[in-house]
Amino acid sequence: MRIVDPRSLLSRILLWHGVAVIVTALAVSLGVYLFLEATADHLERQTLSSQAMAVQRALVIDGTGRPGIAIPRDAVAPGTAAGMSYVVVDRSGRALLASSPAPPIMFRHIPRKAEAAYFSRRSRHSVYSGLSVPVVVRGRSMWLVATQNLDHPANIVDDIVRQFLFYGVLIVLPLLLILLAIDALIVRQALRPVRRASALVRTIAPTRLDVRLTDPRLPLEVRPLAEAVNVALDRLTDSLRMQRDFTADAAHELRTPITVARVRAGEIADAALRDALIGDLDSLTRTVGYLLDIAEMESFDTLPLERVDLSQLARESIAGIAPLVFRGGKSIALHDADEPVVILAQPQFIARALGALLENAVKHTPAGTRIDVRLGPTSLSVTDDGPGIPQAEQDEVFRRFWRRDRTSAVGAGLGLAIVQRVAEIHGGRVVLDSQPGQTRFTIQFKKQA
Numbered sequence: 276m277r278i279v280d281p282r283s284l285l286s287r288i289l290l291w292h293g294v295a296v297i298v299t300a301l302a303v304s305l306g307v308y309l310f311l312e313a314t315a316d317h318l319e320r321q322t323l324s325s326q327a328m329a330v331q332r333a334l335v336i337d338g339t340g341r342p343g344i345a346i347p348r349d350a351v352a353p354g355t356a357a358g359m360s361y362v363v364v365d366r367s368g369r370a371l372l373a374s375s376p377a378p379p380i381m382f383r384h385i386p387r388k389a390e391a392a393y394f395s396r397r398s399r400h401s402v403y404s405g406l407s408v409p410v411v412v413r414g415r416s417m418w419l420v421a422t423q424n425l426d427h428p429a430n431i432v433d434d435i436v437r438q439f440l441f442y443g444v445l446i447v448l449p450l451l452l453i454l455l456a457i458d459a460l461i462v463r464q465a466l467r468p469v470r471r472a473s474a475l476v477r478t479i480a481p482t483r484l485d486v487r488l489t490d491p492r493l494p495l496e497v498r499p500l501a502e503a504v505n506v507a508l509d510r511l512t513d514s515l516r517m518q519r520d521f522t523a524d525a526a527h528e529l530r531t532p533i534t535v536a537r538v539r540a541g542e543i544a545d546a547a548l549r550d551a552l553i554g555d556l557d558s559l560t561r562t563v564g565y566l567l568d569i570a571e572m573e574s575f576d577t578l579p580l581e582r583v584d585l586s587q588l589a590r591e592s593i594a595g596i597a598p599l600v601f602r603g604g605k606s607i608a609l610h611d612a613d614e615p616v617v618i619l620a621q622p623q624f625i626a627r628a629l630g631a632l633l634e635n636a637v638k639h640t641p642a643g644t645r646i647d648v649r650l651g652p653t654s655l656s657v658t659d660d661g662p663g664i665p666q667a668e669q670d671e672v673f674r675r676f677w678r679r680d681r682t683s684a685v686g687a688g689l690g691l692a693i694v695q696r697v698a699e700i701h702g703g704r705v706v707l708d709s710q711p712g713q714t715r716f717t718i719q720f721k722k723q724a
Contacts, residue, residue, distance in 0.1 A: 330419055334372075334419065342371050359374075359421070359424075360424070361374045364387070366387065369382070379401075380398060380422065381396075382420075391409070392406070400426070403425065404423050405423070406420070471490060475490075533556055533560055533563065541553065581621070581622065582619060588625060589611075591626070592626060603637060605646060608645070610648065612650040624701075628698070631690035631691065631693050631694050632657040633657060636658075639714075656718070659713070660712060661714055664709040672707070673691050691716075702720070703720040
């Protein structure tokens with residue numbers, strides 16, 4: 276079962292599941308990315324708020340009215356952390372006090388509002404986040420601005436957040452693809468009863484009409500289809516049995532009136548008319564016999580097999596038809612195998628098939644020709660020196676009731692159909708090889724175990 280076949284149920288499931296896997300991988304990665312970004316933003320704001328509070332606690336005004344930083348002896352100076360800095364600006368945006376180094380941003384563009392305001396600015400080389408807090412010292416209004424360089428090497432949070440979406444997809448997607456492969460195995464395992472049911476349906480043949488889909492392991496979604504198939508098979512079985520019974524009954528019913536008509540035809544005084552009528556009745560008798568043969572072969576659900584010596588069967592068939600062969604000015608020969616040819620078969624059917632091939636050879640070859648019967652380890656062939664069968668007609672000769680000359684009353688067009696059916700019910704086949712001057716029919720049986 277090919278997974279890549281777009282008509283496959285497994286292919287469709289995996290296709291849509293694959294789309295779902297990709298969408299899920301992107302959605303999960305994007306969701307985590309947004310969560311981390313919000314968390315990083317929250318951490319940045321907490322850091323900026325702590326920085327602003329530390330600067331505000333240390334902010335003093337000296338005697339000249341200039342702001343400064345009073346740092347206790349055991350404290351760390353604010354703004355010395357990696358990437359952190361601060362600046363104090365007045366109402367006009369002029370810097371009154373700044374850390375070293377000072378943030379490389381335009382001070383006049385810093386928001387100066389009545390409440391604390393977060394902002395972000397981009398310099399030539401970096402991105403800064405900041406917090407502007409209004410303070411009043413000794414009646415003087417100013418704004419304390421804490422900033423953080425987001426591109427500072429020590430600040431890895433933003434780097435992690437920016438790279439997570441890419442690397443997150445690289446991590447999550449392979450895991451989901453592995454899950455998809457596991458799902459493929461699971462789905463194949465789940466569909467195994469369906470494949471077994473399909474294999475069982477393929478074994479249904481005229482000789483096996485009892486096959487039904489009754490596997491309790493079939494998925495619930497498939498059971499309605501299996502039940503519908505079983506109902507259709509029941510109807511088909513009834514129809515085939517009615518057809519077989521009708522054929523057999525009709526053939527049986529025809530035998531008696533044909534026999535009576537042949538007896539009465541023998542009482543006709545006109546010899547020419549008598550012979551023609553008897554010939555027609557004999558042809559009709561053979562047709563009825565063929566119909567009975569077909570009905571009998573189709574009636575076996577299981578063919579009873581036994582060991583058949585093809586050499587002995589061929590000799591008996593040749594002996595039975597030899598008078599007709601010699602009467603037509605022809606010859607016949609048996610080419611036996613080097614070793615005895617014994618197969619498991621139904622001897623009555625094999626004899627009928629060989630008889631049909633011999634009759635066909637006698638009927639379609641002129642006087643002076645030769646008929647050869649040859650045995651192989653698992654084959655039986657009949658060859659004649661007749662005119663041959665045109666290539667365009669070689670596929671038609673095995674069709675029931677087919678005759679090359681529809682105007683002729685000779686033959687019913689059933690002999691070769693019976694030969695093919697006999698080969699099929701024995702697990703073999705019929706091979707036709709014909710060219711002008713020679714025709715060979717070969718029944719190839721399956722190799723014996």
